[in-house]
Amino acid sequence: MEICSEEAVKYVWEGAIPLQIHLHESEVTTLPPPAPVLVLGYRIGYLPLLIPQIKPHFDSTLPPGVDTVWFDYKGVPLKWYIPTGVLFDLLCPEPERPWNLTVHFRGYPGELLTPCDGEEAVKWSFINSLKEAAYIINGNCKSIMNMSQADQYELWQSVLNGTLENYSRVVPRLKLGVLREDCKMRSISRSQQVTGETNDSLPNQTGRIPVRLYIRNVEDIDDLEGIGALDSWEKISYINRPVENHDEGGLFTLRRAMESLLPELFGPSSPSPGESKTKDEAGGEDGDSETAGGAQDAAAGEPPEAAQQETHTAQMARIRLIRVQGIVPGWDTPFAWVVNNLSHPDFFLHVCVLVSASQGSH
C-alpha cells in the first residue's frame, strides 16, 4: 500500500473552513453596524493570519485605541496557536458552515490567551513546534536551527499562503523524512518511499512520532448535533506526547497508536502497550509506557489485576469520535499513512478526540 499519497496531501492543503466573522457588538460605533465578512480559513493555517483580510471591513467602525485582535466562538476565546482546522474539528462536532466566529479588536483576555501581536507571534509559535517535532524525530533541533534565512522565509511564506508546492521544495532540507510503514524508521524522501529504496534511512532517528491530542469530554448522547457548545477550555485535555511503535509485528494501525496514548479508553481485549514493559527497562525512550499511568504501573507485573483494572476504566469512558484534518479515519488505517498524509506543516499530527463518560461512572 502506498504510504505517501500526493493526492491526499494536496486535499489537506486545499482544505479550508468557510468562516463568517462578526465584529463584537461592543466594538461597533457606527450605524448601521457592519455586515459580517466571509473569509476562507485554511485548515493548516491560523486565525490571526486572516486579520489583514478581516480588518479592512471593520476599520471604520472601531472605537479609538490600539488593536489587540482575538476571536471567540460562542463566547469562548479561541487559542490562536492551534491550527484553524483543528479548532473547527474540536469545537464543532457537527460541522457548522459557515463557521460563525466573533472578532474583537479590544480587550484582549490575557488571563485566558497567551499574547499574540499578529503574524510574528504565529510564525514564532510555528517554528517552535517544528523544532519540537525535529527534536522528537531526530533527537535534536539542528536541522531547523541551521536553516538558511532564505529557506526559513520560503517555509513560512508557504504556510502563510497555503502553497504546497513551495513547502514541498523546502521540506527535504528539514531532514525530517517520511515515516515508513513500520512506524519505526523514516526514509529521506517521499519519492524514495514510493520506489521502496531501503538504504536511505535518516541517521540518528529516535523512532518517536510527534502527535498532539485534543480531547473533549462530551455528553453521552447519540446525536452529535445535540452536543452543547464548549464553554471553557478547562473541559479540553491537551496531550502532547510522541507515539512510539513497540509492537513486535503486525501492522501498526491508527488504533494501536491511539491505544498507546490512551490505553484506558480501549477495551480489555487488546493488551495495553504498557503492560508488557517492566520498570527496569534500560534506555531513555520508555516515555510512553508511563501513559499506562503510574498508578497502574504497580499492577503491570500482575496480568490478572491489570486486566481487571483495565476493564473497570474501559467502562468509564468511550471514544465517540476521532477527527484528523476533518476526516474520521478508519481504525485500521496504517498509522504511517495517517502521519505522512494528514500531519500539519509543523510535522505534528493533530488529533481531535471526543470522549463520553459512560453511564454509571463517577
Place this chain on the structure above:
Amino acid sequence: MAGPHKWDGTISGLDFCEAARTFSQRWKEVNPTLTHWVWIPRPMISGSAIGEGVGYLSLENMCHQRSTEDLVVSECCTADEEQSVDCATLAQNDNRGIHFYDYHILYNFSYNVPVLYFRGYQYDGQPLPLERVKEDFPPHSSSILKESRWTFLTTEDHPFLRRPWHMLHPCGTRDWMKLLFSSSHLSKSEAVRQYLPSWLSVVGQVVGFNLPLAIHEGLSSSPVTNWMQPS
C-alpha cells in the same frame, strides 16, 4: 537511564514521578516550617478519573518582596530560616512591593526533561506580565539568559491548567544537565534522586528561586555542590 558516561541528560516520565516524590519529601525534611512542594495528580482527561499517576509539583504563594530603595531582591518566607518574616504583616505595611509567585514543575514528554512554569501576581491577585516578572529576577539572571543559549523565557498555555503561564523553555535542558552530571559517578537511583534538586538549582538562578543548600547535603557527591558557585 544508562550508566553516567552514556547518560544524555534526560529523565523518563516514571523516573520524574519518583524524583518528584523524593524531592518534595526532602524539601519537607529540610524546611519543615516553609511552604511545601505538593504533588498535584491530574487525570489525563479532565472531568474523569482516567489516567491517574500523571501530575506535577506545585509550590504556591511564595512571597517576594522588592526593596524600593536599592532594588535589592530579598525573599521572605523562603530559604533563610532566620528570616521568618510574617508576610501578612509586610503586606499591610507596603502593598506595592509584594509580589507572589506560584511555581509548577511539569514533565515534558517531547524533551524528556522537567520544565518550570511560573506566574507572578500582586497582593490583590492581579497577574504580572512577563516584563514585570523579569524585574523581580536577580541581577545576574538576564546575563545568564543572554549568554547561554540553553533556555529562554516564554509565555505558553500551562498544559494542565490551559491558561497562560510563563516558562523556561526545555529545549536546552538535556545538554546542561548532562554537563552538570558529567563529573559525577552516580548509580541510576542516585541520579534520579539528585535530578530535581540539581535541575532546580540551575533554573532557579534565572527566576530568583533559591534552594536551601541543605537540600543537597546528605546526597553523596551532589553535582551541584561540586559545580555551583555561591549565589
